[in-house]
Amino acid sequence: MPKHTEEKEITVGFIGNPNCGKTTLFNAFTGANLKVANWPGVTVERVEGSTTYKGRTIKLIDLPGIYSLASYSIEEKVSRKCIMQENIDVVVNVVDASSLERNLYLTLQLLEMGKPVILALNMMDIVEERGMEIDLHRLPEMLGGIPVVPVSARKRTGLDVLLHAVLHHYEEGVKDRVVHYEPELEAAISRTEENLKKYYGELVHSRWYAIKLLEQDEEIIQYYPKAAVAADINYEKQIIHQKYNYIDEIVEDTLFNKESKAQATDKVDKYLTHPVWGVPIFLGIMALVFFLTFTVGDFLKGYFEIALDWFSGAVSGLLIKLAVADWLQSLLVDGIIAGVGGILTFLPNIFILFLALAFLEDSGYMARVAYVMDGIMGMLGLSGKAFLPMVLGFGCTVPAVMATRALEKEKDRKRTILITPFMSCSARLPIYVLFADMFFGKYAMLAAYSLYLAGVLAAIGIALVINHFDRGKTEGTLLIELPEYKSPNARTIAIYVWEKVKDYLTKAGTTIFIASIILWFLLNFNLQGMTEHVADSFGAEIGKILEPVLRPAGLGMWQIGVALISGISAKEVVVSSFSVLFGIGNINSAAGMTELTGILESVGFTALNAYALMIFCLLYTPCAATIATIKKETHSWKWTLGMVLFQLVFAWLAAVLVYQIGGLFL
C-alpha cells in the first residue's frame, strides 16, 4: 500500500444512535482491518480501523451508539470526550434516515460542538421502500450547510461519495449557527460565553461550553466553575424543547410522504402512552397475558400429564422387574420423577407466558411501558428507567437485577435492586397455577393475576416509603427510544421463547433435580437411618421448628416450612417439594390436585391459607441465584443479607395480615 507521507492522515469519528447501522457502515469501509481497543479507564469499547481513498489513508473510529451528548451515561461521556479531545478531524454522523426525528437531536448537538460534521443518511433504501422522500437540498441548508450524503451500508451504496465528502470537507466547520434559541436563552448563552472568555480566554467551542453550562452539565462545570456561577439557572429543559421544535421544523420541511406505518404508530401511541389511560391499558394487557397463560397453558398441560403418568408407571415397572432396592425405587419415583416431572408439567404455562412477553417485546410495546410508568416512578423518587428492570423481573429476577446497571446513581440502583424481586418471576408461576387451581376454581386466573398486582404494589409501596424518609435527587430525564410498532418476527420470537424454555428445562435438570434428591433424603432419613414415618425424618424436625413461626400466617404445617426452605434453591421447588412431601406422583394432574386438596383440607387448609401461602411465596427471600447476583452487583454481603432478611420479614407480615384480616370476613 503506497504511503503518502506528505499528506496528513485524516481521522474520522463515526457517531450515531444505537442501531442506526453505524457499525455496518464502519465494517463496510474497514473490512478485515478491524481491531478492537479499550478506552483507558473505562469499559466501553471503541473500534478502530482504516481505509484508503484516492491514495489518502483515512483512520476510522467507531464510537459507542448514543442518543445525546449529555453526561448521563459512560458512552455519552466517552464519545464527547473523544470528539473534543482526540485528534478527530471530521465527525461522520450516521443517521437512520427512516427515523430522522429521533436521530437529528444528536446531530444538532454535534453541530453545536463546532467540529466539521458530515451527515451520512443511512438506510435510504428503507426510506425509498416505504415510499418516503427526503429533500436533500433543503436538509443541508437547515443544518448549517454541512454535506449530507445518502448511503446504504447494507447495499454498500454511497460509500465512495461519503469518503469524497470526508476528503473535501474535513477542514470545514459549520458555516452558520444552526439552532436559534429564543431571545432569553440566546442572551444567557452570550452572557455565559462572555464569562468564559473573561475567565478562561478564547475557547474554540465556547458556544457549546456555554450551552452545556446552562444545562448544568456536571463535567463541564468542573472544568469551568467560574463561568458556571453566572449560569445559575438550569436551562436544560428549554434547550431540549427548543431543539426538538427545530427538529419538527426540519422534518416538516424536508420529509415527505411520512409513511402510513409511522403515522399509525403515532395514532396507537396516543392511546397506549396516554398519561391517564396508559397505565390501565398496561394492566389490561398484562391481565390478558395471564388469562392466556392459564387457559391455553392448562389445555396443553393435559398432554404432559398423560406423558408423565406413563413415564412414571413405566419406570416403576422396570425397577420392580430389575429387583432394584426399595429405597432406590422410592428415590427415583417419589423423589426425582415426582419432583422434576411435576415441574415439567408446568412447561406449557411457562411457554405461553414467554410467548406472550416475546410478542409484546417484539411488537415494540414493552419499550413504552417505561415511558408510561415514568410519572409514577417519579413520585417514588425513581426514573422510568427503573421500571425496565422491573418489567424484566416478570421473566427472571437475575437478569433484572443486572439490568439495574443502566441506572447511573448508586442510590437509585440499590433501591431498584431492593424492589425488583417483588415482581413475580416465571418461577413463581407453577405455585400460583397449582394453588389457584386447587382452591379458587373458576377464579384461579383472577387469584394469580392479583398476586402479580400485589407484587407491583409491594414494590411501589416500599419505594414510596423509602422516598418518604430519604428524599434525594433522582436520575435525570428519561431518554428512551420508542420504536415503531411492527408485526412480531416469527424467528425472533422462536429464539426468545426457546432460550426461556431451555433455561426452564436446564433448571429442572439441575437445580430441581438436586433439590428433589436432597429433599427425598431429608424426608426419608433420621439419625437412626432410613425411616418409614416421614414425621420422624430430618425434614420434619426442621419443619417443626418453623411451624409456630408460620402459624399466624395460616401456614402452621411442618411440610410448608420444609417446602419454603427448599424454595430458596429455586421457587419452583416449592411445588416439587409438595409432590415429594405428600408422595403425589403427578401433582399438576386433576387426580394429583384432588389428592393434595383432600390432604390439605383435612387439616383445615382453606382458600385463605392458600392465598396467604402464595403471598408469602411472592414476597419472601428470592432464589439462591438472585441472592448471588445481588451480592455480585452490590459488592456487599451486609446489604445482601439485610435485603434477604427484610424480604423475609416483609413476606411474613404480609401473609399474616392477609390471613388474619381475611379471617375476619371469611
Next chain:
Amino acid sequence: MIATIVIAGIITVAAIAAAVKRVRDFRNHRYCAGCSRCAGGMNADGNRGSCHK
C-alpha cells in the same frame, strides 16, 4: 443388587454433573449487562439482549 448399584451410580454422577453445570452456568452466563446502549436491555426494536446472549 447389580441394578441397584448401577442406577445409584448413575444418579450420583448425574447429581454431581448437575451441580457442576449449575455453578458453571451461573459463573459463565452473560446476561444482559444493562450497559444502557439499549436502554436497560432493550434495543431499538424493543427486543432485549441483542448484544449479549
